[in-house]
Amino acid sequence: MARKRIAIDMDGVMADIVSHYIDWYAKRTGELVPVERLNGMPEPTGFPNGELIREFLHTPGFFRTAPVMPGSQEAVKALMEEYEVFIVSAAVEFPQSLSEKVEWLNEHFPFISWKNMVFCGLKTIVQAxxxxDDYDKNLRYFNGERLLFSQPHNANYTEYNRFDNWEQIAAFFAKQAVPLAS
Amino acid sequence: MARKRIAIDMDGVMADIVSHYIDWYAKRTGELVPVERLNGMPEPTGFPNGELIREFLHTPGFFRTAPVMPGSQEAVKALMEEYEVFIVSAAVEFPQSLSEKVEWLNEHFPFISWKNMVFCGLKTIVQAxxxxDDYDKNLRYFNGERLLFSQPHNANYTEYNRFDNWEQIAAFFAKQAVPLAS
Incomplete structure (x- = not known):
């Protein structure tokens, strides 16, 4: 029997992209946007100048320098002992980010092979x-068990099992039955 | 009902990577390797100096300048009228190729959205x-209908439905029943 498979998103789950937005925004404008201001707002719209956020997404180096989500390295490494883990990032919209994301994973998650990395557009293609994930647009079409990772933009989602940090994710999987696919 | 989904490989299926190997090899060494020499040989081993082929795979510009497989543009465009088409390339092993492959698709297949592009390692994650595909390692674990695209390296495969060109692929799909997923 094969191991069960977990598909893990990068931005907003493994990479703390919101802190990175706030940091780059402050460096550019001098304005420190409080994270609470972003609650329930679609990602760029919580910032006074959302166009700047869109610009960051296309700026070389932005994804390469994103901070790691606290607790994610230990938790992902532990999950890999019992599950087949794939990293799945909807990154093709930003082609310059693709090699940066591979480098970022190689630096911060060196125990993950290139064989288990997926960069796509729509995540409907993913079988796991x-x-x-932190986005409804990705979780909605997924047939397996859906875990919503809390981020300011999804504060108002009510239809998913919500996890506020990686400790809660680890606790969820610790309670799962024998992790073998049928 | 949703449309049925087709996952299409790039190298050796949409991109004529073998002609590109032969061309780059001739430019570098002056030796024109006849394509017949590659029949049944794992990809780099048919060339007198296989290390050169491995070097090309890591060379910026190699994938960006690959020629289009004859007939692929018309055939893929026609398939998109009745099927959901995803381009799935096992490209993460060569991170420098990722943005090149997006640019190549945008140039030669401008009717394919970034939403339908997938760059991965193992294709076991793909649901279609x-x-x-031209590789056993990709087709073997696939649960749907498998179409082998003929390339010199797979000349000895016997276990798949074989297609020698895009005209044969188009003819296969023309004979399929109503293209709706159940």
């Missing part, structure tokens, strides 16, 4: 048993 | 109804 669990998906950890 | 049909897969068109």
């Amino acid at each position: 048993d669990y998906m950890i | 109804d049909y897969m068109i």
Whole structure:
């Protein structure tokens, strides 16, 4: 029997992209946007100048320098002992980010092989048993078990099992039955 | 009902990577390797100096300048009228190729959205109804209908439905039943 498979998102799940937005925004404008201001707002719209955020997304180096989500390295490494883990990032919209994301993973998650990295557009193509993601547009079409990772933009989602940090994700999987696919 | 989904490989299916190897090899060494020499040989080993082929795979510009497989543009465009088409390339092993492959698709297949592009390692993650590929390692684990695209390296494969060109692929799909997923 094969191991069960977990598809894990990068931005907003493994990479703390919101802190990175706030940091780059402050460096550019001098204005420190409080994270609470972003609650329930679609990603760029919580910032006074959303166009700047869109510009960051296309700027070389932005994704390469994103901070790691606290607790994600230990938790992902532990999950890999019992599950087949794939990193799935909807990154093709930003082609300059693709090699940066591979480098970022190689630096911060050196125990993940290139064989288990996926960069796509729509995540409907993904076949897995669990998906950890911060976006409804990705979780909605997924047939397996859906885990919503809390981020300011999804504060108002009510239809998913919500996890506020990687400790809660680890606790969820610790309670799962024998992790073998049928 | 949703449309049925086809996953289409790039190298050796949409891109004529073998002609490109032969061309680059001739430019570098002055030796024109006849394509017949590559029959049944794992990809780099048919060339007198296989290390050169491995070097090309890591060379910026190699994938960007690959020629288009004859007939692929018309055939893929026609398939998109009745099927959901995803381009799936096992490209993450060569990170420098990722943005090049997006640019190549945008140039030669401008009717394909970034939403339908997938760059991965293992293709076991792919969920589709049909897969068109030139490699056993990709087709073997696929649960849907498998279409082998003929390339010199796969000349000895016997276990798949074989297609020698895009005209044969188009004819296969023309004979399929109503293209709707159940």
